[in-house]
Amino acid sequence: MENLSHFCSCTDLACPLHPAKHGKGCAPCIQKNLRLKEIPNCFSDLAEGLTDRSGDSFTEFANGVLQEHK
Template sequence: MDKNADETRMKCAEVFRVANLSEFCTCKDLKCPYHPTNHDKGCSLCIEKNLRQGEVPSCFFNKVGGTEGKTSFTFKDFAKAVLSE
């Protein structure tokens, strides 16, 4: 294969990946495999994982006080965070 063609494909893939990053994503866990910067599916994988585990995505917590010190992200934890605001 042509080396230049491979480089061009890689650059296009990176642009596509960044373009699909949800603009409102406030998650700071860039190492998470579900973070939009680690795939091309936007927030879908994160939301799917959280729903499956009975949790709320960290971006919701970031709107009501943040995630610092949090070890649990259940719906109940989110409700408590909202009520404490």
């Protein structure tokens, strides 16, 4: 786990892009999310309303955040 950024909060250790699996930090995950126009899981973990989301799209993230703050 020495490759983790000091702020990394990702708990998806099964993900091949998790920083613990390589020496590139969060960059591969962020690159994948930018390419797919998705939000990284660590962002979604910050909001309680996103625990049962069906995907990582911008829309899914925005709807979850809005639900949490109603």
